[in-house]
Amino acid sequence: EAEGAARTADGPLFLPVDRAFTIKGFGCVVTGTLLSGKLTLTDEVSLEPGLAGPLRLRGLQQHGKAVERAVAGERVAVNLVGVETNDVRRGMALVRSTELTAARVLDVELTLLASVEAPLPRRSRQLVTVGTEQVEAVVKLLDVDALRPGESCFAQLRLAQPVAAMPQLRIILRGTKAIAGRGATLGGGR
Numbered sequence: 001e002a003e004g005a006a007r008t009a010d011g012p013l014f015l016p017v018d019r020a021f022t023i024k025g026f027g028c029v030v031t032g033t034l035l036s037g038k039l040t041l042t043d044e045v046s047l048e049p050g051l052a053g054p055l056r057l058r059g060l061q062q063h064g065k066a067v068e069r070a071v072a073g074e075r076v077a078v079n080l081v082g083v084e085t086n087d088v089r090r091g092m093a094l095v096r097s098t099e100l101t102a103a104r105v106l107d108v109e110l111t112l113l114a115s116v117e118a119p120l121p122r123r124s125r126q127l128v129t130v131g132t133e134q135v136e137a138v139v140k141l142l143d144v145d146a147l148r149p150g151e152s153c154f155a156q157l158r159l160a161q162p163v164a165a166m167p168q169l170r171i172i173l174r175g176t177k178a179i180a181g182r183g184a185t186l187g188g189g190r
Helices: 002-006
Strands: 014-016 019-023 027-033 038-040 045-048 051-055 058-062 069-070 075-080 094-096 103-112 123-130 134-143 152-163 171-175 185-189
Touching: 014 027, 027 094, 038 058, 038 171, 058 069, 103 171, 123 152
Parallel strands: none
Antiparallel strands: 014 094, 019 027, 027 075, 038 069, 045 051, 045 094, 058 075, 103 152, 103 185, 123 134, 123 171, 134 152, 171 185
16 A cells, blocks of 8 residues: 555654654654654654754653654654754654755656646646645646646656655645635645
8 A cells, every 4th residue: 555655664764843842851852753764762863954963862752651662653752952942843854864865856746636627737836745844846747748637647846945755755735725625735646
C-alpha cells in the first residue's frame, strides 16, 4: 500500500514539526508524528530547513511518559538541547543530522481530483503542503500540456522557499483559492 511505503521504521528519520514550545527547566520541545524512521535518545538530529545541527536530544515523550525510542507512525514530543524555541516553527522537520537536507525543487507524481472543474495548465502557481509546511510553488507538468481532472502525471515543483522532504512523502496541492464544498484542495501526490 502506498501510504505504508512512507511509514517505515527502516526509512530515513522524518518528523514534521507541528508545535514548538518551552518547558521551564528543560527548554525547547517539538512535537509531531514520526512519518519515517526511528528516533532514540542517542541520535544526533537537525531541524530542516535552518538548524543543521548536529543537535542532541534531552528527552523523548509519548502520551506524557518518558520513552527511550519512537518509531514511524507514533506521535512524539522531543526535548532538544541548546535550541531556542523562537528559532523553531511549524513546517520544519526533525531529521537525522546530514541524512536529509531541505530542497527548493521537488519531482513529484501529481493526481488532480476528479471533482476539480478545469484542467491544470502546463505551468501554474499553487500552494503546496509538504509535511506541516505550506509553501507557494510553480508547478510545471512534465510530458503533458494539461492535467485533466482525475488524471495523474509527473511534475516539478519549484518552491518559494526550501522545505524538508523525503522520497515517497505525500504532498497536497492546495490551489490558490477555496473551491465551494472542498476548501482549496485540488489534488495531491508524492
